[in-house]
Amino acid sequence: MLIKNFRIVLCASIVASWASAASAVVLYSDNFNTAADSANWTVNSAPAANASIQHADFGFDYSVDGIPAAPGSADTLGMRLRANTPLDGGGNDQNTRPAGATSGLSVSPTGKSFGTNYQVTFYAWSNFAGAANASGLGDNASSEGGTNNILFALGTSGTVPQVVGNTSALTDSTIDGIAFATTGDGGITNDFRTYPKTNAIGPTSQLAAGAYSNQTALYTTLFPAVAAPAVQSGIASSFYTSPTGTGDPMGGVTQTGSFGFAWHKVVLTKNNGSVTWTVDDTLLATVDASALTLGGNNIALGVSDVNSTTARYPNLTFTVFDNLSVSSLVAPGVPADYNGNGVVDMADYVLWRNGGPLQNEVNTVGTVDASDYDAWRAAFGNHAGSGSGLGNAAVPEPASLFLLAVGFAAVCLRRIR
Numbered sequence: 265m266l267i268k269n270f271r272i273v274l275c276a277s278i279v280a281s282w283a284s285a286a287s288a289v290v291l292y293s294d295n296f297n298t299a300a301d302s303a304n305w306t307v308n309s310a311p312a313a314n315a316s317i318q319h320a321d322f323g324f325d326y327s328v329d330g331i332p333a334a335p336g337s338a339d340t341l342g343m344r345l346r347a348n349t350p351l352d353g354g355g356n357d358q359n360t361r362p363a364g365a366t367s368g369l370s371v372s373p374t375g376k377s378f379g380t381n382y383q384v385t386f387y388a389w390s391n392f393a394g395a396a397n398a399s400g401l402g403d404n405a406s407s408e409g410g411t412n413n414i415l416f417a418l419g420t421s422g423t424v425p426q427v428v429g430n431t432s433a434l435t436d437s438t439i440d441g442i443a444f445a446t447t448g449d450g451g452i453t454n455d456f457r458t459y460p461k462t463n464a465i466g467p468t469s470q471l472a473a474g475a476y477s478n479q480t481a482l483y484t485t486l487f488p489a490v491a492a493p494a495v496q497s498g499i500a501s502s503f504y505t506s507p508t509g510t511g512d513p514m515g516g517v518t519q520t521g522s523f524g525f526a527w528h529k530v531v532l533t534k535n536n537g538s539v540t541w542t543v544d545d546t547l548l549a550t551v552d553a554s555a556l557t558l559g560g561n562n563i564a565l566g567v568s569d570v571n572s573t574t575a576r577y578p579n580l581t582f583t584v585f586d587n588l589s590v591s592s593l594v595a596p597g598v599p600a601d602y603n604g605n606g607v608v609d610m611a612d613y614v615l616w617r618n619g620g621p622l623q624n625e626v627n628t629v630g631t632v633d634a635s636d637y638d639a640w641r642a643a644f645g646n647h648a649g650s651g652s653g654l655g656n657a658a659v660p661e662p663a664s665l666f667l668l669a670v671g672f673a674a675v676c677l678r679r680i681r
Contacts, residue, residue: 296343310425310437318369330493334586342586348569359504368568372422386588390448393577410575411451417443422562433463440559450478450522478521597624600643
């Protein structure tokens with residue numbers, strides 16, 4: 265009986281392996297759906313004296329602000345970060361613009377170290393209040409709105425604030441990893457920045473656009489002008505009615521080239537000494553970190569104000585994060601190795617015949633068709649580090665392969681009896 269059971273397991277494992285797909289290992293994930301998720305994150309504020317006016321709200325329902333579910337989400341719950349937002353004695357937002365400070369916060373998974381090579385992926389929505397003007401939806405003449413930084417970092421210890429102002433890191437903040445920052449509204453001169461383990465802005469050579477300004481062609485193409493969710497006009501007017509008649513602070517559209525009012529897929533990748541930042545599958549920055557000793561192997565997400573004045577509409581000035589995942593990196597795939605096991609073999613044929621899904625496609629990526637068979641046949645026998653083919657390797661025809669797979673399964677079952 266023991267031998268019989270072993271044969272069942274062995275045959276099932278071998279057959280299943282033909283259709284299995286090797287993939288990156290998920291090291292950590294969080295969809296920020298509950299307030300209890302806060303127990304898994306460390307909040308670091310800067311300056312430390314202003315920690316009380318920084319806020320990290322886990323399990324925040326962003327649909328109340330008219331924000332749709334993030335891509336891949338079945339709900340509208342996420343993590344909301346707000347900087348330089350003094351609350352009243354009852355913990356409520358204030359529309360009187362109380363005194364604030366140039367300040368912010370970053371959050372990191374508590375006690376995590378993700379190794380040498382890893383990738384973090386998440387979605388971010390930056391929200392702000394302003395007014396329709398020559399520069400789009402942004403601060404009006406009375407600075408009723410709020411320009412905030414959104415920061416993403418990796419290679420950090422996760423225990424020190426990753427917080428920047430208009431240009432450099434703030435008091436009590438030390439950029440101990442590789443950080444990238446932008447603004448929601450395109451409201452400052454240096455809207456897209458790198459911080460390569462330094463408290464000062466990195467050179468423009470690290471940016472794919474070669475420039476900090478959001479009016480550079482790469483940014484204006486990637487981030488078209490968009491409007492705020494319609495419900496936010498009502499939220500603003502019920503929170504504060506401007507006596508100067510400046511109109512709807514949520515009207516108009518954003519500047520082109522600004523990050524705000526849309527869900528954006530953000531990916532940070534650390535591959536040995538190279539660190540990259542992409543947004544919506546477009547490369548924005550590359551930093552050579554090979555000569556740097558980073559603070560750790562953790563990540564950080566953050567927001568900060570670019571000046572000390574508080575926003576007239578603090579309830580509409582925030583950034584929401586959702587669907588975060590940290591994964592290990594896998595080696596570059598072998599073309600036509602459809603199951604990702606490192607060699608082009610019969611298992612890839614079986615996966616192709618079953619309709620996929622296929623990794624390492626050569627032709628018509630995302631569509632399983634006859635050209636994928638041709639690519640597999642040409643690459644049969646290749647493995648990681650090999651050349652373009654084995655030349656004289658005999659490749660079975662499709663019918664032969666199928667019969668062989670069926671025959672193998674039959675043999676397994678026969679021996680089990």
